[in-house]
Amino acid sequence: MNSYNIFARYYDLLTENVDYDAGFNFISGFLNEIGAKTVIDLACGTGKMSEKLINNGYSLTCIDASDEMLSLAENRLFNAGGKYVLINAKMQDFALCEPQDACICCLDSINHLTDKKDVLKAFENVYASLNNFGVFIFDVNTVYKHKTALNNQTYVFDEDDFYLVWDNEVLGNERVRIILDFFIENENGLYERYSEEFEERAYSEELLTEMLEKAGFREIDIYGDFNKSRPTNTDERFYFVCRK
Numbered sequence: 001m002n003s004y005n006i007f008a009r010y011y012d013l014l015t016e017n018v019d020y021d022a023g024f025n026f027i028s029g030f031l032n033e034i035g036a037k038t039v040i041d042l043a044c045g046t047g048k049m050s051e052k053l054i055n056n057g058y059s060l061t062c063i064d065a066s067d068e069m070l071s072l073a074e075n076r077l078f079n080a081g082g083k084y085v086l087i088n089a090k091m092q093d094f095a096l097c098e099p100q101d102a103c104i105c106c107l108d109s110i111n112h113l114t115d116k117k118d119v120l121k122a123f124e125n126v127y128a129s130l131n132n133f134g135v136f137i138f139d140v141n142t143v144y145k146h147k148t149a150l151n152n153q154t155y156v157f158d159e160d161d162f163y164l165v166w167d168n169e170v171l172g173n174e175r176v177r178i179i180l181d182f183f184i185e186n187e188n189g190l191y192e193r194y195s196e197e198f199e200e201r202a203y204s205e206e207l208l209t210e211m212l213e214k215a216g217f218r219e220i221d222i223y224g225d226f227n228k229s230r231p232t233n234t235d236e237r238f239y240f241v242c243r244k
Contacts, residue, residue, distance in 0.1 A: 006182050006194045008068035010162060011046055018107065019226075024052045026226040027104055030135050030241055031058070036101035040129060042091055042122075042138075043109030047073030054082035061100060065090045091122040099131045105138035108237070111200040114175055116211070119203065123215035127244060136217065136242040143174055145236035146202040150176045163191070174202040205231065205238055212242055219243040 004011075027049075031039065037059060041050045044062040046069055054060055054077060062077070062084060064070045070088055077084045087094065091105070091113060103126045113119045126136050141150070150168040157164040163183040168176050182194040205222055212220055223239040224231040231238050 004066040004196065004198075005068050006184075007180055007196050008046065008066060008072060010159075010164070010182070011069070011072075012048065013159065013161075014157065014164075015048075015107070020048055020052060022226045023049060023106065024056075026228075026239070027137055028053075028056065030137060031102050034101065034133055034135055036135070038100040038102070040096070040100050040103040040126070042103055042105040042126065043112070044073055045069050045107065045109075047076045049104065049106050050084065051076050051080045054080050054084060057082075059083040061085045061087065061096065063087045063089050063091070063094055092118040092125065093121075094125055094129075096129045099129055099134070101131055101134050103130060103134070103136045103138075105136075108139060108141040108200065110138055110208075111141050111202060112198065114199050114201040116203075116207070119208075120211045120214060123212055123217070127216040130244045132244060134244045136244070137240065139237050139239045140208065141200065141202055142235055142238055143202040143204055144234055146170075146174055146176055146200070149236060150178075150200070161185075171199070176200050176202075208238075208240065212240070217242040217244060 039053055039058045040061045040063065042063050044050050044064050047062060050060045050062050050073065062073055067088060070086055074086055110119060113122060152170050153168050155166040165181040167179040171177055177197060177199050179197045183191045184194065186192050209220055221241045222231050223229060224235040
């Protein structure tokens with residue numbers, strides 16, 4: 001099942017360790033270089049990065065395949081004010097009527113595309129949705145991370161509102177099945193179990209670069225951190241900055 005129903009409800013809590021301020025500073029630096037005004041937030045999730053961009057004067061087009069995630073994003077962005085549009089669509093299956101200045105895709109969303117054809121199609125959609133000289137910024141979990149932190153590892157979250165067992169199962173071909181078992185206390189004091197699962201696939205920087213070039217991008221920079229360090233073999237996340 002890949003609905004993200006319960007996962008969406010607790011997503012913000014499970015990503016509390018994400019430094020959104022550092023991510024925004026990294027992204028906005030490139031947006032400022034081209035004088036961007038309009039931004040696509042692809043696989044926007046609950047809209048936390050979109051909110052930061054809106055609060056800083058950008059107009060947002062927020063795209064996500066999950067109804068649950070998009071509903072949470074709508075509540076967040078409505079309270080933030082500013083200009084935004086919400087679109088319920090997959091990364092590999094969207095098109096915009098008007099091109100935008102930039103596109104971002106955060107928190108390893110590209111890894112959720114486990115077929116190379118879908119990744120290429122997503123890149124082609126982004127390219128077609130950008131103005132000339134537009135910028136595409138995204139991050140991915142690396143092959144190294146899949147072989148270490150996600151290699152048949154199990155993590156437990158014991159929170160006030162829920163108990164979660166997060167199990168990573170290696171499937172081969174750089175793919176990992178992620179199984180989430182939530183135990184949530186009901187009004188009678190009993191715990192109900194909810195299970196969701198999805199897959200991620202890690203792609204090498206060489207393969208991602210090849211697909212980006214096929215999609216039309218020619219100027220592609222890759223970083224190992226928000227400080228624009230050069231990528232290394234032990235980085236758990238790569239940051240791509242691609243220009244049309």
